[in-house]
Amino acid sequence: MxxxxxxxxxxxxxxxxxxxxxxxxxxxxxxxxxxxxxxxxxxxxxxxxxxxxxxxxxxxxxxxxxxxxxxxxxxxxxxxxxxxxxxxxxxxxxxxxxxxxxxxxxxxxxxxxxxxHFALSDSARRHVFIAGGIGITPIMAMIAEAQKRNEPFHLFYCARTSQRAAFLDRLKALVDRGDVSLHFDNGDPRNGLDLASTLENYVADTHLYYCGPGRFMDAIEAASAHWPAGTRHCERFTASELIKTTEAEAAFDIELRRSQKTLTVPPGESIVDVMRANGIEVDTSCCEGYCGTCMTRYLAGEPLHRDSVLDDEDREEFVMICCSRSKSTKLVLDL
Ligand code: FES
The missing domain is CATH 2.40.30.10 (Translation factors)
Incomplete structure (x- = not known):
């Protein structure tokens, strides 16, 4: 995610x-x-x-x-x-x-x-939600929060069919009010929401939130690339194709400051792999940089971020150690 x-x-x-x-x-x-x-x-x-x-x-x-x-x-x-x-x-x-x-x-x-990792922005004055299939789940809580704040929003809810779309009963009143639009493509994306035209015009102080299958997310990311930095928020349940890389990997050291250990991460192994090989317990789940479980604060060095969770500001302080590497020869972790 x-x-x-x-x-x-x-x-x-x-x-x-x-x-x-x-x-x-x-x-x-x-x-x-x-x-x-x-x-x-x-x-x-x-x-x-x-x-x-x-x-x-x-x-x-x-x-x-x-x-x-x-x-x-x-x-x-x-x-x-x-x-x-x-x-x-x-x-x-x-x-x-x-x-x-x-x-x-x-x-x-x-x-x-x-x-x-997917909070409703406090600085937005209007919220646009796009949900694909089961990606509706966090959006339901966010809609409840937007309503409580009395802030305007619109949800574009995309699914294959109405039978495969959860929460339609809870959303009916919002559909009737025009705050939610439903887009069922019956398995053919050409019949679904036109993301390019939906996201073409950015309206000031609007934030975008999206969640759904990987390719759907990648398409939204591309269609909203011109939106201002910090206005787009998403939650993935698969790794983004857009952050996968075939770059050659270099070895680097990690210093675990609190444990007072320094370990070398060779090419082809992750920080988590190396820590576990040295008997250090680490909580992980996706191991692909989208769930946020392994988020770790770093104290020095320059990470090579390969996650799809952290935004630019977060990346100044945190790194996902299941997938990210280091641009510097040493990365100091708060572990
Ligand atoms: S981001 Fe999921 S385990 Fe690292």
């Missing part, structure tokens, strides 16, 4: 807080659309869950020890539950199939505290 880091939270949040796990009960599983289920988690001890902001996601620790990120789609005003919506994707990495096929209501699980 790609996006803008909620900087204040990331800076203020101690590492143990970021990695804190919440013990929850899966209270209910509800069908939302074809192959899309909602999973409702409540605290296992009955206490309120940590507050979250629109655009947040949680890591779900599945019984087979895999970790997957899912965006929260309920209102950020709710403290009694977290709700995620998951598309069962047999061609995916297995997490969504495990969610659908193995989880049962009443089951106890661990999830992470919510993290937000």
């Amino acid at each position: 790609e996006a803008v880091l909620m900087r204040e939270e990331a800076v203020a949040r101690p590492d143990d807080e970021r990695q804190k796990k919440l013990h929850v009960t899966l209270k209910s599983i509800t069908s939302l659309a074809e192959d899309i289920n909602a999973f409702e988690f409540v605290s296992a001890d009955g206490r309120p869950l940590p507050a979250f902001t629109a655009g947040s996601h949680v890591d779900v620790h599945l019984p087979d020890a895999t970790i997957r990120q899912y965006s929260l789609c309920n209102s950020p005003d709710e403290r009694h539950r977290y709700v995620v919506a998951v598309l069962r994707d047999p061609a995916g990495r297995g997490g969504s199939v495990a969610m659908h096929d193995t989880l049962r209501a009443g089951q106890k699980l661990f999830i992470s505290a919510p993290r937000n």
Whole structure:
């Protein structure tokens, strides 16, 4: 998943807080659309869950020890539950199939505290959302927040068919008001939303938020390339084709300042690979630079960023150590 880091939270949040796990009960599983289920988690001890902001996601620790990120789609005003919506994707990495096929209501699980790499901008005066398929999930919480702020927005919601589009019932009133437009292409992208014309004219103080399948995201990124820096925010659940590289890789050193260790990262291996080979535990999930799990503060050196999560400002302070490398001969990490 790609996006803008909620900087204040990331800076203020101690590492143990970021990695804190919440013990929850899966209270209910509800069908939302074809192959899309909602999973409702409540605290296992009955206490309120940590507050979250629109655009947040949680890591779900599945019984087979895999970790997957899912965006929260309920209102950020709710403290009694977290709700995620998951598309069962047999061609995916297995997490969504495990969610659908193995989880049962009443089951106890661990999830992470919510993290937000895809926050609604405080400086925008108008919001444009584009959701592709299951990419609607974080957008639902963001719409709730925009409505609460009384800020104008428009959602372009793209899906193959209405049967494969979640939340249509909740969005109906907004469709009727003209705040949401629906675009069903029946499997032929030529029948879908015309991204070039939709994004051609930038209106001052507008921010764009988009989430969906990888190629859809790449197309939006290209069609909005002329928008001012800092006005585009996205969340990915696959790596961007636009950041993949065939550049030759050079070795570099990492200094783990707090652990007082220096290690060499050779070509073809990641920082995470080298740390694990040296017995150092690192939390990862996607390992492709889009989920944000491995976000690490660096103290010196110049990273070669290869993630699709951090924006330019965030990159002055953080690096995704599953995929990024170093332009400098040494990168000093706050680990
Ligand atoms: S960004 Fe997902 S594990 Fe690094």
